């Protein structure tokens with residue numbers, strides 16, 4: 001496929017930080033539901049949200065209303081727990097990204113260890129995909145995890161771009177990008193569809209957008225940070241123009 005034939009990359013905007021501001025005062029504003037509307041007006045192709053076990057930002061109510069109001073697609077990030085499985089089966093997001101979760105972490109740290117328990121993970125895929133909810137494993141760019149992700153029967157992976165984003169120098173950044181590229185090639189060969197996210201910014205996103213087979217980028221912090229200063233529609237529009245440059 002030539003570059004010209006490559007379908008445009010899609011942008012999933014993570015709106016959790018809007019709920020973080022609301023929860024700072026335990027009040028009703030700003031509403032992540034309103035943020036999702038504005039993100040879509042700015043060109044978001046999907047809305048991503050993470051209902052954490054401790055409910056530190058997004059609440060159950062948000063997920064249920066977003067399911068009714070999101071006009072694009074809803075990607076629910078969730079830990080592989082019974083509680084979240086039940087909620088996903090009730091809400092029916094357009095797809096579910098399964099992430100590791102630790103109470104003390106500031107944000108998701110590291111990818112999920114799918115290889116560590118393939119039979120439990122396969123069971124989860126059977127339940128969700130059996131209910132028409134495609135599963136995306138949030139994993140590190142590691143051959144072992146990619147193989148395990150394919151073995152579970154999941155349709156998608158989201159490659160964790162944290163190590164690339166946090167690289168302190170160009171050599172390390174280049175190495176991390178190489179790991180990501182090799183992972184994309186491996187995933188494509190195994191028939192997996194590929195998303196990526198974590199730590200992506202207006203400055204570092206472009207090389208990731210150019211990786212083979214990349215379909216969707218899930219981005220939160222940098223867009224919401226810019227939105228505070230320039231408005232959410234403009235912040236989303238500017239990111240969309242970079243990823244499809």
Ligand code: PXP
Nearest residue numbers: 108138197198199218219220221
């Ligand atoms: N993808 C996943 C699985 C995540 O957990 C997060 C953070 O919530 C993101 C993408 C977005 O990361 P960031 O906020 O750094 O853009």
